[in-house]
Amino acid sequence: MKKTIKEQKLVLIILLSNIFIAFLGIGLIVPVMPSFMNIMHLSGKTMGYLVAVLAVAQLLISPLAGRWVDHYGRKKIIISGLFLFGVSELIFSLGTTVSALYISRILGGISAAFIMTGVTAFVADITSVQERPKAIGYISAAISTGFIIGPGIGGFIAEYGIRMPLFFAAGIAFLACISSIFILKEPLTKEQLAEISANTKQTNLIGDFKRSLNPRYFTAFIIVFVLAFGLSAYETVFSLFSDHKFGFTPKEIATIITISSIFGVVIQLFMFGKMVDILGEKKLIQLLLIIGAILAVVSTVISSFLAVLAVTCFIFLAFDLLRPALTTFLSKAAEKEQGFVAGMNSTYTSLGNIGGPAMGGILFDVNIHYPYLFAAVIMVIGFGITIMWKENRLGESLAKNLRS
Template identity: 40%
Template sequence: MKFKSAFPLLLLNMFLANLSMGLVIPILPELLELFEAGGQAAGYLVSCFGLTQFLFSPMAGNLADRYGRKPLIIVGLILFSISNLLAALAWDISLLFVSRLIGGVGSAALIPAIIAYAADITTDEQRGKAMSWSGAAMTSGFIIGPGVGGLLAELGLKTPFYASATVGLLAMLCSLALLPESLNPEIRRLRQRMQEKKANLFRQIVLSVRSRYFVLLLIVFAMTFGLTHFEAIFPLYVVQAYGFSTGEIAILLTLCSLIGTVNQIVLTDRICRRFGEKKIIGAMLTLSAVTLACLLLSGNYFYVMFVTMLFFTFNNILRPTMNTLLSKAAGEDQGFVAGMNNAYTSLGTIFGPLLAGILFDIHLDLPYLFGAFVLLASSLILVRRIGGKQAASEAILGTR
């Protein structure tokens, strides 16, 4: 693997890009009370991050292919820090929404560039392991975010945002000084001279629907939908249904995310080599659905912790497995495919929390029942489609 010294910094940037998504979740009840906002605002605050992430991801992927990965990473980290600083200084809920929108743009710049960078510096044999580590950084950032936010909030409600902005600035300075550009200069110059008109976002979505990796993109959407469906209303659910405190929620999410991340790093490469990516995707979707439904069976703190740990583990294994397959299918269009990957992730981030908030107002259990249904349907239908057409399967998964 080339640029080995740059890879840890790359993982840190991936972690930070996703940390901001979940940072606000455990302090939502207190933020809503501070700004005298209603319960539906919780879902909107999580969803609006995904909205701008969705709108800007394909553009960022194309820019990463034309001008290199490093400029997009630097810009993304700057926007990440601005977003968190604005959230810390917000005196009105409208500014909090603006900060989340800016954070979504920053994430859109960061994530496709980082995924494309990882693909640039690895061989086909190394890519699965590299994507596993990148996936661990991605999912652990989003999952650890709520735990970190809850723990730092003990020092002050806005402390998580100040801390995140500071770390983001430090990561930007380190990347500026230490991160080499991974894209060949000749390729960059060639692509910059090309004058073909780039398709707009919705045209790119149409193109992705017709692509050989569309099924995998749908699975990305379903997995993100289920994860954000879980996290968006988790604090509200366990407070109202089980009486958990903010501190208990923070400890639970932090421990579960750390265990889930360790399980991912240890297990993903081994089980994929033994059983193959297609079987792992189907199994993890099914197990995620089961654990999501099991959350409703008991309010015992350690039972909820165990079930949550399993849910995070299964989701953590899903992400790098799909990233690996998408990267192999992308060929020379790593930036575009990474942008589409991020766009479908963003769609899940938009609609998951939005619908979870609506269903939560109808009945406490409905968000988790519906999320389990979406994940199970994905396992039964989408994975079956991968295996249903041998030619498509070979194109996506590759022959061994």
């Protein structure tokens, strides 16, 4: 019998803190990136490549991280990820050449794959099927909160020097690494890890992709990819769209993003678990896809600040709830393959995040409305894909979990 969330409060706090710190660190450097660009005389193309290389590294390592989580254990992978994250931030803070920055971003992508995969699998292991949606909602909220306050804290710390936010990010990563060593306890026994590892030791990257075609997972993975592709296209051009169409100031754009993000975090923390209980993952995902598609279209016809704020709040909320809903669905279907599923979830997300921003930028140059309309079409396609879901597959998986 697994302990309740309340009984494992300290462990969950540490796990959520690890995720929070990783995404806080990513957000911390946002305010100082233009300064790095000017000081090192970097082109916009180079800055774009620095963003892309992190996503590519995460994409390539995520399947391996999933296998290693099942082989070496959740705790070791999480600790390794935190250590690598600290090192990557340290390299970036001390870097004086473009190659050093690339090395930093590659390590950052590897660390993100390790931390995301390890924490997701760890949480799935220690929570019951009934409480898992709430716990995964907490993970999503921790990610969003890190993104929200990261730039603000980074801007404040940057007053003491543009490299200080990076030193700060490295410091808290190393502290999280040390606290995890002493507080976290591997949720699976050596015997359980050996059993899982024995079933996957013959696999490779191609084999992992083939395993992801399993009907139990495939539809959800495709939706993960489609969602990441469409939403990253939408989110990438939001600031540009707001500036070009409405003439909003950076302060107004920041206000919209901050309020929308806080709104999403509050709903994730207090409502997500109840929504899953009432609707189930499939119906909730379908509802959110419909709402997201409608609001993406509405975004192209509104003009006032308050209207943009209201629509953005709800479309960002739909995005924020879709991610944990899909993760919950996959986690429940995974049974003993939590590491593999968490790794492939990260892989398909990375695939979408690489292609989506590029497509959004291309469409924006053609017509500023096209990225939003494109996102709407992608969400409609995602809704169509959900119709292929076999409810009985999930029901059989849940029944097995409940019996265990």
